[in-house]
Amino acid sequence: MSKLRTANLLGALAGEIADRIEREGKLHPNETSSATAALNVIGFYEGCSNGALSRALGLSHTATVRLVDKLELSGLVRSERGADKRAVALRLTRHGRERARAVIHDRCLRLGDLIEVLTPRQRRQLDDIAEALLKSMVKAAQDADHICRLCDGAACPTRQCPVHQKAVALETA
Incomplete structure (x- = not known):
């Protein structure tokens, strides 16, 4: 492909x-x-x-x-x-x-x-792909607030959020 x-x-x-x-x-x-x-x-x-x-x-x-x-x-x-x-x-x-x-x-x-329509395996793969793409979009810590502006904090708590984890890593670097 x-x-x-x-x-x-x-x-x-x-x-x-x-x-x-x-x-x-x-x-x-x-x-x-x-x-x-x-x-x-x-x-x-x-x-x-x-x-x-x-x-x-x-x-x-x-x-x-x-x-x-x-x-x-x-x-x-x-x-x-x-x-x-x-x-x-x-x-x-x-x-x-x-x-x-x-x-x-x-x-x-x-x-x-x-x-x-996705199988459980496909959903896990989509999770991995989405996490990788989202992490790559965080160039500065403040990007997290914009990227996650429509997120459900209960479905994706900050401690599991790839965007916020990348933002924290950038802040501490």
Whole structure:
């Protein structure tokens, strides 16, 4: 099998999976994956700042502020005074926490349905391949927050996460 064919198959698979997750995971047509990721990241890092959220989402500061404003209006997030007068600390409301858990759980269930066609051996092989590819994508410790912005922390705890383990190794090196 040629390297280009493998790359092409991976690209087609990644694109279709991303499209299905995006399409099937929305409660309404205007909902974005950035909103879901924001809820998940804020849940991971209760009290994080807009700046930290912006870096994890890969959004500009302005886009992040607009997103947080929308999440606050929806009753999912609340902003509190941060460590200094210019910073805010972002926290999930009870409704925001429930929404984040539900969306991430549903995402895992949809992906679980997709891999049902694989044998247990093939799933172990896919785990190994996914771990190797994900580790290779971590070039700096802060990459982990972006890569894992839509991850289910219960399904892949930090101590088992290849992305976070690589980030820790980079920080200690």
